[in-house]
Amino acid sequence: MAHQILEVDSLIKSFGQKHLLKDIYLKCSIGEVIGILGRNGTGKSTLLQIIFGSLDAENKSIRINGEFLEKAFSDGDKIAYLPQGNFLPNGLTVSSVIRIYISDESKRNSVATNARIAPLLNKKISALSGGEKRYLQVLLILNLPTAFALLDEPFSQVEPLYRADIKGLIDLHKQEKGIIITDHDYVNLMDVSDKTFLLTGGALKPIQDRKQLVEYNYLPPEKSETQEETVDEHFIIDKQTSKDLGLSINYDEESLLALFEKPASKGGKAYLEKLFGSPTKSKTILQNRQESIKFFQSNEFLLNLDRKQLDFIAVYLESGIAVSPSSYYSSLSIYLKNKYRTSNNYYIQETGIQHVFDFLKSALQLANKIQDLSDTWYLSDLAYQIQEQLNSSNLRDFMDNYGQKPLYLHFSEFDSILRKKGKEPLLWLLERFYEFDAYNAVAQTSRKLNLSFPEYEYTQDSLIDIEGLFHPKLEKAVGNDFSISATANMCFLTGANMSGKSTFLKAFGLGVYLAHLGFPVPATKMKTSIFDGLFTTINLSDNINHGLSHFYSEVKRVKEVASEIKNDKNLVVIFDELFRGTNVKDASAASSMIISAIAQQPGSVYIISSHIMEIAQELEKQKNIFFKCFDVRVVNDEAMYTYKLVDGVSKDSLGLHIVIKEQILELLKGKTEKPLS
CATH class of the missing domain: 3.40.50.300 (P-loop containing nucleotide triphosphate hydrolases)
Structure with missing residues (x-):
């Protein structure tokens, strides 16, 4: 030619x-x-x-x-x-x-x-x-x-x-x-x-x-070296830690999850709960989650979900309604039967088909917007995968033909495509929208509570450097700066009653946990190593069912944590008031002995609070132990709590002052002086 x-x-x-x-x-x-x-x-x-x-x-x-x-x-x-x-x-x-x-x-x-x-x-x-x-x-x-x-x-x-x-x-x-x-x-x-x-x-x-x-944002960026890692290495916490920090997967007032905005869809809510219960030490997963949340925080109005649509599609796909043969005769027969006698099954199928079509159009629009706006590998790759699923033969045929052909002749064909051949890619697409819904809820929470995203330190040495740490459940929380590292890996924390020790320890534990979810943290800035796990002992109680006193429960708990430390794990360990369940003499000796022994275990980091200030002098001999306390001042016979963390060991003793201020003795004396009737 x-x-x-x-x-x-x-x-x-x-x-x-x-x-x-x-x-x-x-x-x-x-x-x-x-x-x-x-x-x-x-x-x-x-x-x-x-x-x-x-x-x-x-x-x-x-x-x-x-x-x-x-x-x-x-x-x-x-x-x-x-x-x-x-x-x-x-x-x-x-x-x-x-x-x-x-x-x-x-x-x-x-x-x-x-x-x-x-x-x-x-x-x-x-x-x-x-x-x-x-x-x-x-x-x-x-x-x-x-x-x-x-x-x-x-x-x-x-x-x-x-x-x-x-x-x-x-x-x-x-x-x-x-x-x-x-x-x-x-x-x-x-x-x-x-x-x-x-x-x-x-x-x-x-x-x-x-x-x-x-x-040109047509393809996702190349994976970085950290993104080549795909194994999800689970971050360890136990029941006591979950109880101390309110990490249960429910929305009661004690749970941290209750602070988060609820996703729009049921599936999004379930996905957020799954995320919340899945702390990890995988660099890739942490990076992917964090970048996704940042993206939706920066693009506040991008995700416009129709909750009823998504929930109805899930019901439709999982309905037990029989899938009819894909033929004109079957479609026309079902249509005429419904005309004669309205069928709930027909309503579910017809409405489900319409919702799926609208959902697929929304999925395409969202994928295009994500590719235009995101420069991160994970979200760009998800957007590309969404487009690939939409181009699969079954969904493509449905999108091309729905609205172009009369439904009463193609009803069975469309229903068969969506609930048989196209069901798997549809469920995958729904799961991605649930994932986006969950990330969007975390992003909204971050804006509402003024949280910040942690920076991860990938070196071998343990490090947590945090500025403006606060407890997210307090309305007027006071922020504190705190740093702990491999060379100074144990903090001995002291302070008077009600000075803020327990609140600080919980806030610190929450910061570590949220960082290992890939979530934003309650601080203005945080830099942290990736640890193997988190163990706290803050609200330990006795165990009547097993005949254990409070003190023996404490001893058992210290032994549990010691076993984890000796397993060459890189942990964050928090003890609030060691051995409070026994007399002062035994508590002092036991605390000094255990703290000194724990301080010699490298790799992990430790914060231990105590009322027993006297043991500080003995602990000062170990170079890796440093001392912090909460400043309290008494002005005009009134305790002034600053809730600010300062260097040193507290000299304040306000327990008796608090008892006197509450006038308990006056109350009891007043009762004995009443005349007998």
């Missing part, structure tokens, strides 16, 4: 107020393959249909060797077009289709003797697999007597083996044709194309490599 050039320029196409295509210029010669990539909805199919002449445009100039074409399809030897969907009659055999579509006898024989097609000649089109059908369609289009071929997603819905074969067909036939391809499979498209373009913002951008596709 003589050398020919197809040129397209000055092409403008709008839908309503939206300019889908503007000032498009494209040139393709015989012997050349032009590949066009683009997200769903950017106009790839529209562009090919305009070139083919089956769709009008506000402005266009389409020429072959300078000759203008208005309707290319009307000239049979100019351009052939492969649409996305199946155009072959399902009731015909493969051999019949070949006879109808290929008039040239030599070409017909070539197609019929093709190694892939020959075994299928007696099969009906409806009996072919997706790959077999697409291969046949491409083969037919490329064997038509035209100078150019437009292939709209030739690799879509095709198994890998047939994708390779289709690439072979394109390579073979480009010797005699100019070929323009659109597809989402960027690897195969770029491999088979001589030139590649990305359709974005209504224009074609030349693409040389994958890096440019990332720069």
Whole structure:
């Protein structure tokens, strides 16, 4: 065939107020393959249909060797077009289709003797697999007597083996044709194309490599070294720690979870609860969660969920309603029966189908927005996966046909697609929306409570450096700065009654826990190593059922934590008032002995509070122990609590002062002085 050039320029196409295509210029010669990539909805199919002449445009100039074409399809030897969907009659055999579509006898024989097609000649089109059908369609289009071929997603819905074969067909036939391809499979498209373009913002951008596709936000960024780690290493806490810090998965007033904004959907609420109960020491997971929450915090109004829609879809997909055969007769029968007698099952199915269609449109819009706005690998990759799921054969067929075909004739077909073939990808898409809903709820909480995101230190040495730490449940909390490291890994904390010791310890524990969820923390700034676990002993009680006194419960608890420390774990350990359940003499000796022994265990970090200030002098001999206390001042016989952490050991003793101020003795004396009746 003589050398020919197809040129397209000055092409403008709008839908309503939206300019889908503007000032498009494209040139393709015989012997050349032009590949066009683009997200769903950017106009790839529209562009090919305009070139083919089956769709009008506000402005266009389409020429072959300078000759203008208005309707290319009307000239049979100019351009052939492969649409996305199946155009072959399902009731015909493969051999019949070949006879109808290929008039040239030599070409017909070539197609019929093709190694892939020959075994299928007696099969009906409806009996072919997706790959077999697409291969046949491409083969037919490329064997038509035209100078150019437009292939709209030739690799879509095709198994890998047939994708390779289709690439072979394109390579073979480009010797005699100019070929323009659109597809989402960027690897195969770029491999088979001589030139590649990305359709974005209504224009074609030349693409040389994958890096440019990332720069245009078509593909997610490359994984970093930390993101290569995929194993979720669980962060250890136990029942006592959960009780001390209010980490139960419920919404009572004691639970930290009750502070968080509730997600819009039931699935989002369940996903948040799953996240809240899944602390981790995986760098990848922490980074992914944190970046996702930051994204939704920065894009406050991006996620506009329809709670009723999502909840109804979940009910519809999991309903026990029988899936009817996918046929016109079945659809019409169900429709007429419902007309005669209203059926609740029909309502669930009909409403579910409508909600799924609206949901899929929303999913596509959200994925596009995330790709435009996010520069992080995890969310960009999720957005790309969402688009891949939407391009799967089942969901794609449903989205293309719903609203275009009468529901009363296709009801069973749509229901079968969504609750059988398309159920798995639909459930995956729902789960992603639940995930986004949960991240969005955490982002809202972060804004409301003025939380900040921790910075992770990936070195071997233990470190927690925190500024402005506060307890998130206190309305007028006082912030405190605190730092603990491998070289100074034990803090001995003292302070008078009600000075803020226990509140600080709980706030510190919550900060560590939230940081290992990938959540924002109650502080203005935090830098932390990733630890193996967190153990606290703050609200320990006796165990009557097991006959354990408070003191013996304390001893057992210290032994439990000591066992974890000796297992070469990198832990955060918090003890509030060691051995308060025994007399002062024993408590002093036991505290000094245990604290000294724990301080010699490297790797972990420890905060231990105590009322027994006298042991501080003995502990000062160990260089890795440092001392903090809460400042309290007595002014005009009134205790003034600053709730500020300062260096040193507290000298304040306000217990007796508090008893006197409460006038308990006056109350008791007053009662004994009353006259007997």
